[in-house]
Amino acid sequence: MIIGELARLAGLATSTVRYYEEIGLLPRAARASGRRVYGYETVNRLTVIAFAKQAGFTLAEVRQLLDGSASESRTGVRWRKLAAAKLVELEALEAQIGTMTSLLKEALRCGCVDLELCGKIVK
Amino acid sequence: MIIGELARLAGLATSTVRYYEEIGLLPRAARASGRRVYGYETVNRLTVIAFAKQAGFTLAEVRQLLDGSASESRTGVRWRKLAAAKLVELEALEAQIGTMTSLLKEALRCGCVDLELCGKIVK
């Protein structure tokens, strides 16, 4: 499989696939007359990457997640630790959004016309 | 008041205040022998900016919020519309975080060792 087909299967741009290789998210692909050649396992890897992105991991974190070097990676402890930490992050984010929402609602409840004169903000 | 004092009062770096002027968030300050001179109203403006940022507005949106040109700005309708729209955005964001959390929890519930072989992700 060449990059175009891989990208189609994964729903990505070819430039993205190259970028992932460049930042070490994908192992350097073998080349056949200069072109990258892939097996189906790379589709799986891209699926996992997409999943992790959706779950809120940055690409650098995804690299950690997929990194197979440590002993923990053989037991599945590694990614579980990272996932648990991300859950905590998400909780914090949720709380922050709650705060933003409260702030907005409070301002909306104020009858002021000009934000710069709003007693709930400027005090 | 000169930039250093304003920045101290607002809890910002002087570079940030200059940046805000550059992008039009603050009106261009008058200069006295080359230096920016401010009145206290600028502190209020920076307070509103900080509030809006906390509430999730981008700086470009804050500019909209503070923009006094339209007729709506005299009635307070303008910022209320923007705030209501932001509330909707925040709801969407919250939902997305809920999705991320579910994804993570589901993966954690799976007994798999290798994410690339996890049936809940790769399928």
Place this chain on the structure above:
DNA sequence: GTACGACTTCAAGTACGCTTGAAGTCAAGA
């Protein structure tokens, strides 16, 4: 008068996740 800190402008750098462009190579179809 000189040292010092705070100020000035302008340009470039940072992080993140890509995309875009230039210039060139390769394989398949007409």
Place this chain on the structure above:
DNA sequence: TCTTGACTTCAAGCGTACTTGAAGTCGTAC
């Protein structure tokens, strides 16, 4: 053979919100 489209590398650009650096000016204290 020639065209076409997909590929290659390498470098630079985008958006957001700033920060940093260079090179120079200003005001105050000594």
